[in-house]
Amino acid sequence: MHEGFADLTNITLKTENYVLKCDFIYQNESFLEGNKAKILVQAKLYVNKMLTDLSFFIDSCVEVTALNASGIPYSYRFTDSFEYNKAVELDIPIKNQTKCISIKVSGYVNSLNGKKI
Numbered sequence: 001m002h003e004g005f006a007d008l009t010n011i012t013l014k015t016e017n018y019v020l021k022c023d024f025i026y027q028n029e030s031f032l033e034g035n036k037a038k039i040l041v042q043a044k045l046y047v048n049k050m051l052t053d054l055s056f057f058i059d060s061c062v063e064v065t066a067l068n069a070s071g072i073p074y075s076y077r078f079t080d081s082f083e084y085n086k087a088v089e090l091d092i093p094i095k096n097q098t099k100c101i102s103i104k105v106s107g108y109v110n111s112l113n114g115k116k117i
Helices: none
Strands: 018-025 036-047 050-052 057-068 073-078 088-093 098-109
Touching (some): 036 057, 057 088, 073 088
16 A cells, blocks of 8 residues: 555466577588588577577587488587677588588576576
């Protein structure tokens, strides 16, 4: 109560929902045998559908796995930090008969309540 006035209301608190989205930029011509393919990775972190600061995204890791024609995988691991509006540059050596490349971005989020998730 404040100066004889009071207000009763319902408050709905949403749980924190984190989504990491990444954009990948590359040139098809760089994926030739013997070349180093340059891939740019730009990450965006959303909390409850709102874009937020990437400083909450910690211990980030980018894993690039490629398969050759025989199905034998080879992989590279990068531990670059992501920054807002800045792409991380990856140089991937393209070995003989590379048929498939997959990229996985992982890490942890320091939640707003201080927990590492």
